[in-house]
Amino acid sequence: MALTVYCWLLCLYPGSCRHEFGEEMTSVFREARSALPPALAAKISFYRREFCGLLSGALRAHLDRLFGPVIPLRRFSMQRQVRFPRSTVFLMCVILAGLVLAIHKAQNVVQMKESLPPATATAWGPVLWGLLFALALILAAVAAAAAWGVLFALRRTGMHRLDGMQTWAEHHWRGPTKPGNSCFDRK
Amino acid sequence: METFALSEPVLLVLLSLAEQPRHGYAILKDVESLSGGRVLLSTGTLYGALQRLLDRGWIERVEEDSTPRDRRTYRLTLRGRRNLQMEIERMRHLTKVAALRIARKEA
Numbered sequence: 001m002a003l004t005v006y007c008w009l010l011c012l013y014p015g016s017c018r019h020e021f022g023e024e025m026t027s028v029f030r031e032a033r034s035a036l037p038p039a040l041a042a043k044i045s046f047y048r049r050e051f052c053g054l055l056s057g058a059l060r061a062h063l064d065r066l067f068g069p070v071i072p073l074r075r076f077s078m079q080r081q082v083r084f085p086r087s088t089v090f091l092m093c094v095i096l097a098g099l100v101l102a103i104h105k106a107q108n109v110v111q112m113k114e115s116l117p118p119a120t121a122t123a124w125g126p127v128l129w130g131l132l133f134a135l136a137l138i139l140a141a142v143a144a145a146a147a148w149g150v151l152f153a154l155r156r157t158g159m160h161r162l163d164g165m166q167t168w169a170e171h172h173w174r175g176p177t178k179p180g181n182s183c184f185d186r187k
Numbered sequence: 188m189e190t191f192a193l194s195e196p197v198l199l200v201l202l203s204l205a206e207q208p209r210h211g212y213a214i215l216k217d218v219e220s221l222s223g224g225r226v227l228l229s230t231g232t233l234y235g236a237l238q239r240l241l242d243r244g245w246i247e248r249v250e251e252d253s254t255p256r257d258r259r260t261y262r263l264t265l266r267g268r269r270n271l272q273m274e275i276e277r278m279r280h281l282t283k284v285a286a287l288r289i290a291r292k293e294a
Contacts, residue, residue, distance in 0.1 A: 017238065020238075021234045021237075021238065023256050023257040024211055024234070024256070024257050024258070024259060025211070025230045025231075025234050026257070027211075027212075027257035027258060028211040028212045028215065028230050028233070029230050031212045032212065032215060032230070049227060049229045050229045050230060050231070052229070052231075053228075053229025053230060053231030053232045054229070054230070054231040055231070056231060056232075057229075057231030057232060057234065057235045058231070060235055061235065061238075064239075
């Protein structure tokens with residue numbers, strides 16, 4: 001059962017990676033599984049680690065294939081105060097998945113509409129319009145969720161405090177900010 | 188020459204291969220023992236790291252006719268060994284500075 005799930009998750013990798021490492025990975029997984037201690041907690045931890053590792057590995061392999069090596073070997077060196085919180089990353093992944101799904105559904109609807117004979121198309125017209133309307137609603141909801149995610153992330157990073165900053169032009173024309181107005185003056 | 192801090196799994200994989208060529212499962216077990224059981228690599232993480240290291244030419248496959256396809260062995264290249272040595276130098280310098288600072292603070 002676990003091996004089947006493992007092989008199924010391996011299918012998420014790009015074809016070239018699967019071809020190059022698939023057999024090896026399956027063999028190592030089988031070997032590691034056979035050496036597991038009998039404790040249930042150890043087994044759960046092992047399967048969780050393996051399946052999460054496969055999911056993140058597949059995502060990374062796709063990103064590497066699309067955009068080149070986007071994540072280098074070095075540690076993630078972005079300053080902590082400007083990193084996205086994990087919840088936002090998760091939310092963005094959900095939004096991306098929703099968008100991909102919506103596009104796929106829209107393509108299906110268009111194909112279905114094109115393949116219908118004219119008479120049937122007339123009969124199905126209201127249904128199709130309803131579907132398109134529902135799709136538009138879903139897209140709007142996804143866009144709103146994306147905007148909320150970005151705003152939430154920006155708020156967490158403290159970008160909104162930049163409002164209190166004076167630009168060089170403001171400083172030049174209006175004179176320096178009174179103490180206490182700038183975010184740098186806050187103790 | 189590439190000089191930057193390596194992630195812990197990559198560093199441990201390189202250290203494991205620095206001793207001798209190993210296949211995937213042997214690397215997993217060696218990383219676990221090197222880190223005292225703290226770092227447990229999944230196969231996804233391990234092969235992701237191996238692929239990136241292969242792409243950069245830091246490691247290579249040991250090509251043997253007798254080796255089955257699902258048990259291929261990897262070894263460190265000269266470039267990988269040089270980069271690993273530089274990383275260890277960097278860490279050594281960092282620990283030296285850290286020890287000095289801690290000692291000064293305690294004094």
